[in-house]
Amino acid sequence: MKYKELITQIFEKVHSTENQGEKASYIPELAKVASENFGVHISTTDSEQFGFGDFQDKFSIQSISKVFSLALAYKLLGEDLWNRLGVEPSGTGFNSLVQLENDKGIPRNPFINAGALVIADILLSHLENPKEELLAFIRSLSANKDINYSTKIAYSEKSVGYRNIALCNFIKSFGNIENEPDKVLDFYFDICSLESTCEQLSAQFSFLANNGKTAHDNTQVLTISQSKRINALMQTCGFYDESGEFAFKVGLAGKSGVGGGIVAIHPNQYVITVWSPKLNAKGNSYRGMQFLEAFTTATQQSIF
Numbered sequence: 188m189k190y191k192e193l194i195t196q197i198f199e200k201v202h203s204t205e206n207q208g209e210k211a212s213y214i215p216e217l218a219k220v221a222s223e224n225f226g227v228h229i230s231t232t233d234s235e236q237f238g239f240g241d242f243q244d245k246f247s248i249q250s251i252s253k254v255f256s257l258a259l260a261y262k263l264l265g266e267d268l269w270n271r272l273g274v275e276p277s278g279t280g281f282n283s284l285v286q287l288e289n290d291k292g293i294p295r296n297p298f299i300n301a302g303a304l305v306i307a308d309i310l311l312s313h314l315e316n317p318k319e320e321l322l323a324f325i326r327s328l329s330a331n332k333d334i335n336y337s338t339k340i341a342y343s344e345k346s347v348g349y350r351n352i353a354l355c356n357f358i359k360s361f362g363n364i365e366n367e368p369d370k371v372l373d374f375y376f377d378i379c380s381l382e383s384t385c386e387q388l389s390a391q392f393s394f395l396a397n398n399g400k401t402a403h404d405n406t407q408v409l410t411i412s413q414s415k416r417i418n419a420l421m422q423t424c425g426f427y428d429e430s431g432e433f434a435f436k437v438g439l440a441g442k443s444g445v446g447g448g449i450v451a452i453h454p455n456q457y458v459i460t461v462w463s464p465k466l467n468a469k470g471n472s473y474r475g476m477q478f479l480e481a482f483t484t485a486t487q488q489s490i491f
């Protein structure tokens with residue numbers, strides 16, 4: 188087991204330092220999660236598995252789910268998807284409205300909220316039972332089927348979702364939302380409410396480390412090119428307005444969520460998932476970032 192000792196050492200070291208940052212209290216349910224939760228899990232393409240800390244505890248994956256919804260929409264629409272949204276980093280906050288006016292309702296990328304709302308709209312237009320079919324798609328990505336929506340978290344976010352409501356209506360005014368905004372928003376809040384564990388996320392994301400093929404049953408979920416492109420988007424846009432910093436310090440493709448999770452991918456090598464709820468000023472897990480920076484520094488391997 189190549190990574191076991193290293194992960195344990197780095198975990199202990201990060202754990203022994205001050206846990207800085209704040210939880211995402213703007214979603215009331217997320218503020219209730221214990222700050223000291225900390226878990227990590229790695230799954231390699233040659234079948235090594237190792238987890239440490241709270242790696243089997245469920246948490247709210249929030250924007251990490253935007254990779255799943257993007258993957259399903261990309262599978263359904265192919266390259267036509269990019270008529271509805273772009274592939275450039277936004278350089279603004281994840282829930283910003285400012286660029287949409289100039290960009291005429293075309294979100295800069297699928298990982299900011301505006302882009303994820305357009306993806307939710309696309310899934311609503313193309314699937315008969317979008318909520319069930321997205322969940323079935325995610326479950327098909329790994330052998331462990333235990334991932335679910337949380338009604339409590341979806342409701343908690345909806346009750347204060349003014350910014351997303353504004354975003355969705357604004358995009359609709361430019362004609363880039365086809366369905367009723369209420370339906371799109373409900374589906375978007377459901378997608379953000381998905382709960383999973385570090386261990387499960389590492390398995391669910393294995394297709395992106397494996398040229399589009401699932402690790403458990405070798406299903407080609409996306410083409411090699413689509414898989415490469417999603418990794419590229421995770422690299423350039425996966426960390427809100429801190430994607431450059433993540434590339435600079437960690438050097439992996441990845442996606443974070445305000446629940447404190449980070450999934451990072453080294454194509455053809457591994458998926459590593461870290462969870463710790465306190466977030467830095469840019470909205471990324473404080474300990475998650477610390478851990479991953481130390482990890483790629485110690486292994487001296489990154490995608491660069």
Ligand code: GLU
Nearest residue numbers: 249250281300379444445
């Ligand atoms: N549900 C969150 C929101 O729309 C997602 C934020 C995130 O994890 O980036 O505010």
